[in-house]
Amino acid sequence: MSWYPIVWEELIYLRNKFWLHLVMYTLSPLIFLFAFGFGVGQRLQLMMPGGISYLDFLAPGMVALALFNNGVNSVIIRMFYTRLFYNSFEAYQLAPMNSFFLWLGYTLSGTLRSLLAAAVVLGVMFLAVPGLVLTRAFGLAVVMAAFCFGSLGVCVGLWLRSFDDHALANEFILVPMTFLSGTLIPVERLPGFLQQCVWLFPLTPVTELLRSTMTERGWDVTLAALTAGWFVLFFFIGWLTIKRLGN
Amino acid sequence: MIEIKQLAKQYGNIQAVAGLDLIIDAGEIFGLLGPNGAGKTTTIRMLTMLTRPSGGSAFINGCEITRDLGRVKKEIGVVPQHINLDLELTARENLELHGRLHKMPGAERRRRIQELLDYVELADRAHDLAGKFSGGMKRRLMIARALMHRPGVLFLDEPTAGLDPQTRRKIWDLIRRMNGEGMTVLLTTHYIEEADALCRRVGIMDRGRLIALDTPAELKKKVGEIVVEAHKQGETEYRFFTGREQALEYAGNLTKNVTIREADLEDVFVELTGRKVGD
Numbered sequence: 110m111s112w113y114p115i116v117w118e119e120l121i122y123l124r125n126k127f128w129l130h131l132v133m134y135t136l137s138p139l140i141f142l143f144a145f146g147f148g149v150g151q152r153l154q155l156m157m158p159g160g161i162s163y164l165d166f167l168a169p170g171m172v173a174l175a176l177f178n179n180g181v182n183s184v185i186i187r188m189f190y191t192r193l194f195y196n197s198f199e200a201y202q203l204a205p206m207n208s209f210f211l212w213l214g215y216t217l218s219g220t221l222r223s224l225l226a227a228a229v230v231l232g233v234m235f236l237a238v239p240g241l242v243l244t245r246a247f248g249l250a251v252v253m254a255a256f257c258f259g260s261l262g263v264c265v266g267l268w269l270r271s272f273d274d275h276a277l278a279n280e281f282i283l284v285p286m287t288f289l290s291g292t293l294i295p296v297e298r299l300p301g302f303l304q305q306c307v308w309l310f311p312l313t314p315v316t317e318l319l320r321s322t323m324t325e326r327g328w329d330v331t332l333a334a335l336t337a338g339w340f341v342l343f344f345f346i347g348w349l350t351i352k353r354l355g356n
Numbered sequence: 357m358i359e360i361k362q363l364a365k366q367y368g369n370i371q372a373v374a375g376l377d378l379i380i381d382a383g384e385i386f387g388l389l390g391p392n393g394a395g396k397t398t399t400i401r402m403l404t405m406l407t408r409p410s411g412g413s414a415f416i417n418g419c420e421i422t423r424d425l426g427r428v429k430k431e432i433g434v435v436p437q438h439i440n441l442d443l444e445l446t447a448r449e450n451l452e453l454h455g456r457l458h459k460m461p462g463a464e465r466r467r468r469i470q471e472l473l474d475y476v477e478l479a480d481r482a483h484d485l486a487g488k489f490s491g492g493m494k495r496r497l498m499i500a501r502a503l504m505h506r507p508g509v510l511f512l513d514e515p516t517a518g519l520d521p522q523t524r525r526k527i528w529d530l531i532r533r534m535n536g537e538g539m540t541v542l543l544t545t546h547y548i549e550e551a552d553a554l555c556r557r558v559g560i561m562d563r564g565r566l567i568a569l570d571t572p573a574e575l576k577k578k579v580g581e582i583v584v585e586a587h588k589q590g591e592t593e594y595r596f597f598t599g600r601e602q603a604l605e606y607a608g609n610l611t612k613n614v615t616i617r618e619a620d621l622e623d624v625f626v627e628l629t630g631r632k633v634g635d
């Protein structure tokens with residue numbers, strides 16, 4: 110339980126700005142829903158592979174986006190400010206806690222945010238998309254995704270050195286992933302070379318796994334293995350970076 | 357007790373700390389004095405394992421800092437040079453976070469928080485965000501936090517830098533009180549009078565090296581206890597004397613504007629380094 114104080118601190122941040130977070134988590138799915146789902150969505154019907162409705166396609170994409178954006182960004186911002194501006198990261202380094210639990214605390218904080226945002230989005234989706242069924246496999250996929258993105262947030266957060274880095278990370282990693290990972294537009298409908306490239310983004314297998322567990326296709330071992338693989342990679346990068354801090 | 361052996365840190369071409377040897381006795385207040393860039397912060401950061409040394413070793417109450425990391429962390433309290441509170445947490449929550457990080461049980465944690473808030477006179481502001489505190493209040497909260505887990509050794513890096521004189525004296529009293537309760541204190545400062553007022557022994561650091569080590573009184577005696585300052589066209593010449601008579605005699609022969617006064621640690625510093633503190 111050495112990791113718990115870090116999550117405890119996150120819970121205080123959440124408590125202090127509870128309504129703000131709730132509105133934030135609700136607002137972004139609503140925007141996507143109105144702009145893409147009810148807006149262009151009607152026209153996009155034509156390009157849906159396998160003839161599913163665009164809303165059914167969009168629902169898992171929006172859950173994936175909520176998991177991704179909130180999981181990754183909350184950790185990045187927290188690490189960025191606590192390390193580079195407030196130095197409060199030192200409080201953890203000075204505590205009798207080893208680097209693994211430090212990593213775990215931050216990852217779980219991101220996981221928590223990720224899951225909360227996904228829960229809110231699911232709530233919105235239940236109201237907007239008729240006939241949504243949640244399976245146990247879907248639940249498992251959501252949890253795996255939240256861990257994966259929490260740990261990705263730790264990696265990026267540790268790598269940042271300045272505001273410029275933050276902007277770079279946004280422009281080159283986070284934004285492209287948001288739009289190209291099969292969240293809003295089917296991977297099959299991207300230009301040919303991109304269809305292969307987007308499989309280099311961790312968000313792509315997660316979105317596809319959520320989508321497959323939301324439909325009768327069910328659990329997909331390859332996609333689950335890819336998601337787990339990214340998590341393991343992020344774990345090693347994040348943990349080793351924390352171990353090497355202070356050199 | 358802190359034992360430092362050939363402790364060194366190299367940053368690229370810069371030798372921030374160049375083979376420091378030092379023993380700080382249990383229960384003493386020891387001051388590391390030196391200008392900016394002397395290597396004081398780097399020394400403290402190495403002793404508290406925030407920065408890895410590039411050479412040498414150090415023992416805190418018998419535990420080697422790199423090998424017994426877990427035990428050392430329980431043994432030490434640290435107040436760094438910069439504010440490192442969580443400004444989005446209240447004073448109380450900052451202390452609670454620290455107590456949790458040190459695995460203090462709930463009841464003991466709550467008791468200790470109350471005790472320390474009283475100790476640093478922040479009890480009435482316990483539920484205010486740390487971000488709204490003044491510099492002196494933040495510093496006091498950091499001291500309280502460093503004491504939460506009852507460490508035996510306290511590191512204070514420039515504890516009063518940038519504070520007003522009243523606040524500074526309050527913090528001095530706090531440091532004396534903690535020391536009176538048996539705590540070993542290592543503090544750094546570039547305020548000469550701070551070292552003079554608080555420390556049993558002072559080490560003067562310059563460019564990563566310890567260039568003098570003694571009690572403030574002995575250090576002053578070494579350069580001469582009486583100073584004659586001769587002012588001439590905006591330049592000042594210093595001469596040091598062991599007795600008042602010689603100083604008066606020398607001053608009597610001068611036609612320039614002169615000042616005769618007792619030496620302070622600043623004079624020691626100027627004598628030893630040829631520079632003024634802060635240059």
Ligand SMILES: Nc1ncnc2c1ncn2[C@@H]1O[C@H](COP(=O)(O)OP(=O)(O)O)[C@@H](O)[C@H]1O
Nearest residue numbers: 367370372390391392393394395396397398399
């Ligand atoms: N992280 C760092 N990277 C490179 N150089 C550093 C770093 N930290 C300190 N230094 C250098 O080491 C020297 C000693 O700095 P410091 O220990 O902060 O001095 P002091 O605390 O006595 O003012 C300075 O020349 C400083 O520029």
Ligand SMILES: [Mg+2]
Nearest residue numbers: 396397437514
């Ligand atoms: Mg310093």
